[in-house]
Amino acid sequence: MATYAYSPLPANYLPVVTGMPMNPLASPGFPGAQASGSSIGQPVQVSLTNRATAYLQQAAMQQQSSLTLILPINPNQIGPKELIPELLLRGSYQTKAFVDACQARGIFIGAGSGDDKITLDLSGPAGQEAQLIQVAMQLLTQPQVDAPTFNKLKQDLLEELQKQESLPEIPLVTATNKAFYGQNHPYALSSRELMALVAPMTPEIVMAAYRQVMTNPQQGKILMVSSQPLPVQEALLNQGIQQAAWYPSPYSQNPIPPVPPLLLGHGATGPLLVPNNTVERAHLFCKWEAPVFGDPDYPAFCLLKRILGGMTTHSFFKILRTENGLVYSTQQSYSSHKERGCYQVMAEVDFDKVGPALQGLNQVVQGTLSTPLTDSDLEMVKREYLLSLRSDLQDVDGIATLSLPWIANDLPPKHPQELEAAIRRVTPGDVMRVARRIFDPAQGFQVTGITAPAAVLAQWFPQR
Amino acid sequence: MGTQLAQFGPSYPWGGYLPGAGPGVPQAVGAGNRPWQATPRLIESFTSPGGYPVQLYQLGNGHRVLIEQRPTDVISLRTFIRAGSIYEDPIFASSLYGQSGFPSGIAHLDEHCHFLTTQNFPQKNSWAAAIERLGAQFNATTSDEIIQHELTFNKEDLPTVIALHGEAVMRPLYLEKEISQEKSNVINEAGERTSSPGAKVFNKTWELLFERPEFQTLGSKADVHRTTAAKLKQFYDTYYRPDNMLTVISGNLDPRQALNAIDREFGSNPPRPVPPDAVIQLALRPNEVRSATIADPQLNFSMVSLAFPGPRYADIKERVAMDFLMSYLGDGSLSLLPWNLKDRMGLVSAVDVDYSPMKASGVTQVMLHTTPGREQQALGTTLQLLSTLSQQPIDPQKLESTRELLKHAFRRGMNDVEGSTYDLGAETLTGSLPYYLQYLQLVNSITASDLQQVAQKYLNPNRYAVVFGIPKPETSMGRPI
Numbered sequence: 001m002a003t004y005a006y007s008p009l010p011a012n013y014l015p016v017v018t019g020m021p022m023n024p025l026a027s028p029g030f031p032g033a034q035a036s037g038s039s040i041g042q043p044v045q046v047s048l049t050n051r052a053t054a055y056l057q058q059a060a061m062q063q064q065s066s067l068t069l070i071l072p073i074n075p076n077q078i079g080p081k082e083l084i085p086e087l088l089l090r091g092s093y094q095t096k097a098f099v100d101a102c103q104a105r106g107i108f109i110g111a112g113s114g115d116d117k118i119t120l121d122l123s124g125p126a127g128q129e130a131q132l133i134q135v136a137m138q139l140l141t142q143p144q145v146d147a148p149t150f151n152k153l154k155q156d157l158l159e160e161l162q163k164q165e166s167l168p169e170i171p172l173v174t175a176t177n178k179a180f181y182g183q184n185h186p187y188a189l190s191s192r193e194l195m196a197l198v199a200p201m202t203p204e205i206v207m208a209a210y211r212q213v214m215t216n217p218q219q220g221k222i223l224m225v226s227s228q229p230l231p232v233q234e235a236l237l238n239q240g241i242q243q244a245a246w247y248p249s250p251y252s253q254n255p256i257p258p259v260p261p262l263l264l265g266h267g268a269t270g271p272l273l274v275p276n277n278t279v280e281r282a283h284l285f286c287k288w289e290a291p292v293f294g295d296p297d298y299p300a301f302c303l304l305k306r307i308l309g310g311m312t313t314h315s316f317f318k319i320l321r322t323e324n325g326l327v328y329s330t331q332q333s334y335s336s337h338k339e340r341g342c343y344q345v346m347a348e349v350d351f352d353k354v355g356p357a358l359q360g361l362n363q364v365v366q367g368t369l370s371t372p373l374t375d376s377d378l379e380m381v382k383r384e385y386l387l388s389l390r391s392d393l394q395d396v397d398g399i400a401t402l403s404l405p406w407i408a409n410d411l412p413p414k415h416p417q418e419l420e421a422a423i424r425r426v427t428p429g430d431v432m433r434v435a436r437r438i439f440d441p442a443q444g445f446q447v448t449g450i451t452a453p454a455a456v457l458a459q460w461f462p463q464r
Numbered sequence: 465m466g467t468q469l470a471q472f473g474p475s476y477p478w479g480g481y482l483p484g485a486g487p488g489v490p491q492a493v494g495a496g497n498r499p500w501q502a503t504p505r506l507i508e509s510f511t512s513p514g515g516y517p518v519q520l521y522q523l524g525n526g527h528r529v530l531i532e533q534r535p536t537d538v539i540s541l542r543t544f545i546r547a548g549s550i551y552e553d554p555i556f557a558s559s560l561y562g563q564s565g566f567p568s569g570i571a572h573l574d575e576h577c578h579f580l581t582t583q584n585f586p587q588k589n590s591w592a593a594a595i596e597r598l599g600a601q602f603n604a605t606t607s608d609e610i611i612q613h614e615l616t617f618n619k620e621d622l623p624t625v626i627a628l629h630g631e632a633v634m635r636p637l638y639l640e641k642e643i644s645q646e647k648s649n650v651i652n653e654a655g656e657r658t659s660s661p662g663a664k665v666f667n668k669t670w671e672l673l674f675e676r677p678e679f680q681t682l683g684s685k686a687d688v689h690r691t692t693a694a695k696l697k698q699f700y701d702t703y704y705r706p707d708n709m710l711t712v713i714s715g716n717l718d719p720r721q722a723l724n725a726i727d728r729e730f731g732s733n734p735p736r737p738v739p740p741d742a743v744i745q746l747a748l749r750p751n752e753v754r755s756a757t758i759a760d761p762q763l764n765f766s767m768v769s770l771a772f773p774g775p776r777y778a779d780i781k782e783r784v785a786m787d788f789l790m791s792y793l794g795d796g797s798l799s800l801l802p803w804n805l806k807d808r809m810g811l812v813s814a815v816d817v818d819y820s821p822m823k824a825s826g827v828t829q830v831m832l833h834t835t836p837g838r839e840q841q842a843l844g845t846t847l848q849l850l851s852t853l854s855q856q857p858i859d860p861q862k863l864e865s866t867r868e869l870l871k872h873a874f875r876r877g878m879n880d881v882e883g884s885t886y887d888l889g890a891e892t893l894t895g896s897l898p899y900y901l902q903y904l905q906l907v908n909s910i911t912a913s914d915l916q917q918v919a920q921k922y923l924n925p926n927r928y929a930v931v932f933g934i935p936k937p938e939t940s941m942g943r944p945i
Contacts, residue, residue: 063879089797096797103796104865106872125872152807159765159813163833166661166764278761280659311601312579312592322589325648328656348656383599387618391538395879 040393043223043403043413044230049238050247051218055413056233057225059399065129065226066396067136068121070408071213072220075116075186075259079201080209082194084118085111086153087206091145102135109135115187115259115337117408118213123397126227130236137244140214143207150203157198161191168279169346172451175272179447180287180342182263187337215249217241219256221407225396262339265289265445271358272447273464275454281348282452284357288438289445290334290341294411297437299422300430304438305334305343306381307373307431308364315364316345326357338409343438351456358448365439373428382423389416389423500524500735504727512888513903514878516714520892521723525735527706529726530888532714537619539715540885541626543633543730544893545611547571547703549681550742558675560745566699567691569650569683572606574636574696576646578613579604583635588642595628602632606681608744609823610890611703616882619716623725626713630729636700638693647688654682661760662767665933669769672754672929673827675747706730707738712889714881743824746773754929759936765813766836767933768843772922774819774826777894784899784906785918786819786828791866792858792915793817793830793850804849805832811842823894828922839932847928853919857912870907 041058048054073081088111089099099109107124120140124132164170170191177188189197224233241247291297309316309332316330330347349357392398393416403413414422438444450457457464507528508520516534523529548571554561555568579602585591595602600617613633617625657663658679670678683691711730713722748754775782793800794817797807805812814833819826830850834842877883891900899906 064876093798100796100798101865104868104872106868106875108876125875149807152810155810156806156813163765163813166762168762281655311596312589313596318589321649321652325645325652328649328653348659350652350655380597380599383618384596384601385599387538387599387601387616390618391616394536394538394881 040399040416041230042415045412046230046234048222048234048241050241052220052222052241054222054224054234054237055403055407056230057223057399057403057413058227058230058233059225059396060227062225062227062396063126064123064396065126065132065228066121066123066224066400067129067132068119068223068400068404069136069140070221070223070404071118071120071140072116072216072256073113073118073209073213074256076257077209078186078189078194078197080206081113081118082157082198083150083154083201083206084210084213085113085120086157087145087150087210088118088120088139088143090149090153091143092149093146095139095144098138105131107132107135109139114408116256119408121400129224129226129228129233130239133236133240134243137240137246141244141246143210145203145207147203150206154198154201158195161195161198164191168276168451169283169285171276172272172274172283172285172449175274176270176285176287176344176447176449179269179272179449180263180265180289180445181340182260185260185262187259187262212254214246215251217246218248223400223403223407223413225400225403259337259339265340265447267441267444268446268448270446270448271461272449273457273461274449274451275457276451277453279451279453282351282354282357282450282456284347284349284354284361285344285449285451286346286361287342287344287447290336290343290438291434292338292341293336293405293409295341297430297434299419300426300434301341301343301438303378303381303385303423303426304368304431304434305332306384307377308332308368309345311384315368316347316361319364319367320347320357320360324356324360326353326360336405336409351452354450354452354456354460358450361448368435369439373431375428378426378428378431382426385423386420389419498524498732502731504529504723504731510901512884513874513901514884518888519719523706523727523731525706525731525733527730527733528710528892529723529730530710530712530892531717531719531722532712532884532888533717533719534714534881534884535716536881537716538616538881539619539622539625539713539717540614540616540882541629541711541713542612542614542885542889543629543709543711544889545703546609546708546738546741546893547611547699548607548609549683550608550744551699551703551739552680552683553687554676555680555684555687556677558747560675560747561742564742566695567683567687568680569688570691570696570699571611572681572683573643573647573650573688573691574699575604575606575611575613576650577638577643577696578632578636580646581637581639581642582631583637584631586637586639591628591632595625598625600625608681610893612886612889614882614885622717622722626722626725626729630726634704634729634733638696638700640693643691643693643696647691650683650688651685654679654685654688657682661758661763661933664758664760665767665769665931668756668758668931669771669829669929670827672756672931673746673748673771673773674744674825676744702739704733705736705738706733707735709733710889710893712885712892714885714888741823744822746825748773748927748929751924751926753926755931757932757934759934761936763933763935766834766839766935767931768830768832768834768839768846769931769933770830770832770843770846771929772828772924772927774828774922775821775918776826777821777823777891777896777899779821779826780896780899780902781906781910781914782918782921783821783826783896784903785910785914786826786922787870787907788863788866788910788915789853789919789923790817790819790828791869792853792862795866795869800849800852801830801846805842805845809845811838811845821894821896836935839934843930847925850919850923851925853923854916857916860912863910863912863915867907867910871904874903874907 039060043055043057174190181187291301320327327347406413504521504523512518518532521529552566552568598621602615604613667678801815812832812834816831819828891897
């Protein structure tokens with residue numbers, strides 16, 4: 001069999017762009033503005049004139065600039081949380097025309113919501129940062145919502161939630177979420193439950209919730225990535241705030257309540273059986289509690305994820321496809337709420353392969369726990385990870401994507417070289433410890449679910 | 465710096481091995497032993513739309529190479545082959561397509577085999593392990609008319625990755641035992657890709673338009689099972705010929721080093737006549753409408769899949785005009801179809817437009833989601849709206865804003881090295897590189913009259929295919945009625 005050798009990763013594996021001159025600018029007010037040997041600057045935290053926290057990052061010679069605003073919202077206000085992003089971009093004919101006109105100018109805008117956040121993200125041509133900020137401020141501080149459009153948007157959202165019910169994996173995802181987070185927890189709402197919360201919404205209710213968000217800019221966070229020097233970025237943001245008069249309300253505001261407590265999870269639950277007589281293949285879903293974003297074990301977990309999936313030599317692909325021909329692919333994902341991280345794997349199999357597929361998943365887990373990780377295998381995974389990190393840093397959107405999870409989790413963002421260093425420091429022992437933390441039933445928390453026709457489930461689980 | 469290209473095994477010579485010699489009997493064909501011209505020839509130098517220098521070479525055997533230098537340390541490498549499922553026996557008989565002797569699904573199965581076992585990596589998946597050990601990512605795609613193999617990797621690993629790429633593309637090893645298991649994977653893939661209602665609707669739309677299913681590329685289960693190693697090798701020998709192939713590479717690289725490495729891997733493939741071309745044929749006659757209905761128990765809403773002909777690869781200006789029309793029809797909340805069908809009339813909950821060119825015909829599609837019972841109304845209203853594009857020029861202000869939007873979107877795409885290598889390669893392979901190189905100039909040149917003409921030619925309300933996907937109630941026993 002052929003063999004070959006490869007050299008260890010060189011030092012300073014990043015920066016992303018070689019041959020680019022280091023930007024020598026580093027204003028005295030911004031210590032550490034430039035990490036050495038990098039054309040991407042260190043993210044720097046500043047406090048804006050409305051007391052919002054901004055993280056500014058300079059990336060040399062970029063064609064685009066990126067701006068993201070993260071505003072906290074009461075996590076229990078599910079209806080407003082679902083509708084506010086739609087209203088920001090489509091709340092009236094005038095708003096839609098404005099957003100479309102921005103797109104024609106090369107400014108692309110998106111809005112979304114998280115557990116306890118509303119986000120607005122924009123990107124546009126470099127050199128037009130002032131316009132980018134102005135667009136953001138206009139959308140945020142002058143939302144235009146009319147009742148007929150609101151009702152239409154609400155109807156659209158309800159229809160989308162209704163359509164989701166027809167996707168075979170949705171009831172399965174809901175069932176496993178409820179077992180993982182708690183039956184009535186906001187993180188585990190079914191499409192129907194969401195519909196029930198959205199249906200009674202009125203423009204008045206939603207805009208009242210939105211006003212609460214906007215009158216507390218001191219709780220908001222902004223991330224800007226641009227080729228502009230940091231003092232320029234800060235000045236432009238403050239100028240935009242001033243023009244929009246976006247300042248904290250003089251009246252005292254209620255603090256944002258926390259998310260309800262999660263279900264205390266331990267051991268393994270399932271498999272939960274979700275009958276669906278319309279599906280043509282069985283869907284399997286496994287969730288494990290994983291380190292949250294920012295946990296000291298998070299870098300080791302990133303590498304463990306790579307070991308398990310993503311490449312053909314990795315565990316799930318190898319066991320389920322290569323060795324046993326059970327699946328074409330598996331899908332893995334990671335989500336991190338502040339209180340609990342979740343690593344999940346999904347696979348589709350023919351009805352006659354449900355049992356072997358479950359055994360295969362279990363085989364992967366047991367193998368991960370019992371087979372020591374070698375230095376060379378860990379080195380390989382580190383190379384893969386750093387390649388993908390390098391890919392992400394090709395443009396401002398990728399650079400911003402690296403920083404955003406930190407900011408959204410109330411953590412200071414890291415420079416890519418800090419991320420690289422953290423990855424390099426991980427040892428095989430670290431990865432094995434994280435594997436035990438996740439997969440050992442004595443330490444971890446796992447939920448498994450399967451959807452298939454009732455007759456198929458009865459065949460594989462006759463006792464249930 | 466960079467990886468050491470250590471021993472690949474006794475059959476890895478500098479020049480590669482001669483295809484057709486059969487597994488286990490590799491022959492080294494070094495550079496000095498090529499009976500054809502040995503050195504690559506520079507055909508053309510130009511600048512890519514991103515402003516980066518590009519050189520087009522032709523290897524001594526006819527294989528073309530495009531090299532783009534851009535300042536990214538992540539390198540994208542692709543090899544395109546003018547082959548695909550159009551070169552297979554059609555899954556069901558049609559007067560439009562002849563028999564080729566290659567069973568359906570063979571192009572796709574062959575694509576899988578290139579990563580399975582090779583001359584110098586005869587153990588299953590050992591080639592994949594070698595690539596992934598470098599932190600590189602690989603993939604391949606097979607469509608009706610194009611096969612492409614792709615890699616993304618670190619610039620430091622350029623010589624090794626090109627060697628491994630050449631290994632996979634040029635030295636596959638067809639072993640019955642390994643192929644037999646890979647067939648299960650291919651059939652699993654087909655299961656995953658074909659089980660959703662949307663996939664079935666799309667497949668049927670293709671069937672109506674072209675008298676061949678979109679699932680042709682996946683192959684029928686029976687055909688996949690009966691395909692032998694010998695037949696796969698025959699397919700490979702027929703289509704992996706130098707004049708039928710093109711390699712594209714882009715990134716922070718030394719072009720001479722890249723060219724030499726690519727020549728080592730691909731330059732020893734003996735030149736042979738290019739196999740006869742085959743194309744997807746539009747089956748719709750002038751002023752013909754074809755329709756079908758699929759009832760699916762997974763659906764709780766209705767789909768309307770409406771398809772028209774579209775510009776071919778070679779119809780460069782028409783393609784740009786169609787880009788305008790697609791944006792005008794579906795980009796943004798106030799674009800023609802979402803604004804009217806969704807916002808004003810509440811007739812649909814989602815609308816999506818797209819077009820894709822092929823060699824002999826393109827396809828333009830509109831997909832609607834609507835409430836059961838309103839399918840015909842959604843179709844009729846959509847056709848009325850589309851006909852306005854033929855009847856009157858679009859508003860000048862809207863024309864200009866669409867123009868700017870397209871230019872901005874194109875410039876944003878320049879950042880993506882993988883997207884750029886795909887565009888460079890696909891357009892060169894199909895002889896339509898000016899579409900990509902001159903895109904911004906072409907966008908600037910489009911007039912309202914151009915759009916009207918393209919709409920009249922392609923978005924003809926009397927010539928289309930439509931498939932309705934509707935909910936199907938299931939019995940209490942779980943079986944469809």
